[in-house]
Amino acid sequence: MKILQAQGLGKTYRRGGQVVEAVRQVDLAIAPGEILAFLGPNGAGKTTTIKMIAGLIRPDRGTVAIADQNPHRDPHALRQLGAVLEGNRNLYWRLTPLENLEYFGVLRGLSRTEARRSGRELLERFELSHKRDAAVQNLSRGMQQKVAIAVALVHHPKLLLLDEPTLGLDVEATQTVKGLVQEIAASGCAILLTTHQLDIAEALSDRVAIIRAGAVIAEQPTQELVRQFSGASYQIELEGNLEELLEAGVRSRLESQGIVMQGNRLFVRGAEALYEVLELLRPAPIFQVKKDAADLTEVFLKLVQES
Numbered sequence: 499m500k501i502l503q504a505q506g507l508g509k510t511y512r513r514g515g516q517v518v519e520a521v522r523q524v525d526l527a528i529a530p531g532e533i534l535a536f537l538g539p540n541g542a543g544k545t546t547t548i549k550m551i552a553g554l555i556r557p558d559r560g561t562v563a564i565a566d567q568n569p570h571r572d573p574h575a576l577r578q579l580g581a582v583l584e585g586n587r588n589l590y591w592r593l594t595p596l597e598n599l600e601y602f603g604v605l606r607g608l609s610r611t612e613a614r615r616s617g618r619e620l621l622e623r624f625e626l627s628h629k630r631d632a633a634v635q636n637l638s639r640g641m642q643q644k645v646a647i648a649v650a651l652v653h654h655p656k657l658l659l660l661d662e663p664t665l666g667l668d669v670e671a672t673q674t675v676k677g678l679v680q681e682i683a684a685s686g687c688a689i690l691l692t693t694h695q696l697d698i699a700e701a702l703s704d705r706v707a708i709i710r711a712g713a714v715i716a717e718q719p720t721q722e723l724v725r726q727f728s729g730a731s732y733q734i735e736l737e738g739n740l741e742e743l744l745e746a747g748v749r750s751r752l753e754s755q756g757i758v759m760q761g762n763r764l765f766v767r768g769a770e771a772l773y774e775v776l777e778l779l780r781p782a783p784i785f786q787v788k789k790d791a792a793d794l795t796e797v798f799l800k801l802v803q804e805s
């Protein structure tokens with residue numbers, strides 16, 4: 499079962515003779531409890547996609563279903579959805595956190611009493627109870643971000659859209675938001691997360707979708723994507739310099755196999771090649787053999803810069 503199903507989304511902005519194809523081809527699906535990291539360079543079309551999913555702008559092409567309901571036709575779909583957009587514009591700055599929670603809870607279909615109860619619970623869970631009666635504009639940036647997330651959750655949505663939820667937060671607030679995102683997913687909510695902090699995406703997401711110039715160019719389980727890029731390469735380190743340890747004949751054979759040599763290290767692609775190289779190196783003393791582990795940042799840069 500999928501909570502979000504977006505298919506063939508496309509959106510072109512036309513403004514004063516200028517045409518921008520912001521989103522060309524985007525398919526996304528998220529299951530309950532799953533965190534999908536939606537990554538891409540500036541201007542790739544992430545926010546535009548999120549706004550189409552949230553029912554805020556109408557797609558030119560494609561369909562969105564949230565728990566099988568269309569947010570552009572059926573207002574009930576919006577009750578299944580919570581969103582924190584860029585720059586947390588979803589708050590009233592002069593109202594207190596609790597007033598915001600009540601207001602938005604009622605707007606999304608809760609009774610006043612339900613909205614207040616849910617609001618108080620969230621303030622407690624987000625450790626904001628002591629700021630319940632302060633105006634949002636007087637809270638720190640991290641607290642405002644927590645309130646914004648609480649407001650998005652007040653009506654217990656099945657899908658949460660988070661557009662750069664840790665932007666501008668300090669290390670501690672970032673950790674807090676990360677923890678909250680994990681907790682929210684663990685409670686069964688599906689989460690679509692955009693961020694430029696790839697370490698956060700790697701730590702939080704089950705799957706990654708990478709968008710470039712309006713189109714999704716890769717979509718895979720996070721660990722698989724990282725493994726796929728890191729699995730193929732090994733580093734062999736010898737106890738001493740290659741020039742001294744290896745005969746010229748061996749070195750030229752390694753070179754002809756495309757092995758990169760540097761000081762006391764050799765760089766080998768693929769496990770088959772590794773065994774062959776180790777055989778050639780015998781009996782030179784080996785200090786260590788290690789697999790070059792990639793992280794999401796490397797994978798991302800590679801995919802986004804290719805072609």
Ligand SMILES: Nc1ncnc2c1ncn2[C@@H]1O[C@H](COP(=O)(O)OP(=O)(O)OP(=O)(O)O)[C@@H](O)[C@H]1O
Pocket residue numbers: 511512513518519520521538539540541542543544545546547
């Ligand atoms: N309201 C608008 N009118 C015209 N063009 C727009 C509008 N909103 C976005 N664009 C353009 O659409 C493209 C995609 O923008 P979008 O904000 O979706 O990117 P993004 O992936 O969220 O980028 P970032 O990582 O910088 O937030 C960009 O070229 C942007 O300039």
Ligand SMILES: [Mg+2]
Pocket residue numbers: 544545546584661
């Ligand atoms: Mg954006």
